[in-house]
Amino acid sequence: MIMLASPLIAMNGEAAEAIAFYEQALEAKVVFKQTFGEIPEPKEPISEEIQKRINHSVLKLGDAEMYVSDKLPGETHSVGNQVTVCLTVDTTEHAQRLFDALKQGGEVHQPLQPIFFSPAYGIVTDKFGVTFYVFTKRPA
Structure with a gap:
């Protein structure tokens, strides 16, 4: 039985920067962060x-969790819709505040707007x- 499904975002050396960005853009709270250098007994x-790369991190977004980490050099990494x-x-x-923050330096595929x-x-x-x-949820 699945207890919790959380997105894991794997970066290629930019995890620390991404974590700082998500703290700002998504109002995320870092509840755990460990670098590869902090691994006990590698x-x-x-x-x-x-x-210096991030081995594992846990960010809280409201009641949800999101993980952000770095791949090791040589591990397969592709940017996109993975x-x-x-x-x-x-x-x-x-919604507008989050959308505006996320689009900075990014790409809008569908503008934030009302839809059915x-x-x-x-x-x-x-x-x-x-x-x-x-x-954004429609009011009940």
């Missing part, structure tokens, strides 16, 4: 450059290549 020596995140908020103002199932819905890929669907 199996093999780690270069200074790799020690991960998409749907952000559901209660107000169009909140939402008063504010849009799709944006941020400057790290992660696509977000921003969605």
Whole structure:
């Protein structure tokens, strides 16, 4: 039985920058962050450059969690739609604030606008290549 499904965003050395960006853009709270250099008893020596990369992080977005980490050099990494995140908020103002922050340096695929199932819905890929669907619930 699945207890919790959380998006994991794998970066190629930009995880620390992405975490700082998501703290600002998504109002995320970092509840855990560990670099490769902080791993207890690594199996093999780690270069200074790799020690600075993020091994694992947990960000809280409301009641949800999102993980952001770096791949090790040589691990396969591709930028694009390998991960998409749907952000559901209660107000169009909140949706607009998140959307505006995420589009800085990114690309808007669908402007934030009313649509038949939402008063504010849009799709944006941020400057790290992660696509977000921003969605405002219709009042009950």
